[in-house]
Amino acid sequence: MIPISTFFIGLNGLIAFALSYIVVMERTRTRIWHGESKEDVLMQPDPLTNPTAWVATVEKISQGLSVNKTMDESVLQRKVRAHGNLTEYVPIGLLLIIALELMHSEVWLLWLLGGTLTLARIVYAYGVITKYGPSVGRAIGFFATGFVYIFGSLACVYYGLKGIL
Numbered sequence: 001m002i003p004i005s006t007f008f009i010g011l012n013g014l015i016a017f018a019l020s021y022i023v024v025m026e027r028t029r030t031r032i033w034h035g036e037s038k039e040d041v042l043m044q045p046d047p048l049t050n051p052t053a054w055v056a057t058v059e060k061i062s063q064g065l066s067v068n069k070t071m072d073e074s075v076l077q078r079k080v081r082a083h084g085n086l087t088e089y090v091p092i093g094l095l096l097i098i099a100l101e102l103m104h105s106e107v108w109l110l111w112l113l114g115g116t117l118t119l120a121r122i123v124y125a126y127g128v129i130t131k132y133g134p135s136v137g138r139a140i141g142f143f144a145t146g147f148v149y150i151f152g153s154l155a156c157v158y159y160g161l162k163g164i165l
Helices: 003-030 053-065 073-102 107-130 136-164
Strands: none
Touching (some): 107 136
């Protein structure tokens, strides 16, 4: 049983879903179905030019759900990157935590790494989505995730050597 790792996998799974939902809603609002800008999709046919009944229904519902109708492709790009960044960094962090839990490391260490990773990814996503370029949220998220990677990796080396010797 690895309840602590399971808890943080669940939390980060919910964050991944929330970020993917944010991206989908932004794609719906901007009608940019692939890529991150109108230039990314110039060669693709526009499904709204001659929509099927299904496409027209989905378009009507999705546009009704959209809160802000102004076009800002940079917002979509930032939301895509927030989601992509989570999927790039969280798996390794969670693997470190799982390995440490399987090695019966200290419980406080698991909570420290899992909590830091989860909060770091939330703060990072907020920083990327709300501001283009450097931001406090991005910096805190980056350095906190780095802490998890370095401290978690060193702890894995320690517990690995302890198990070998």
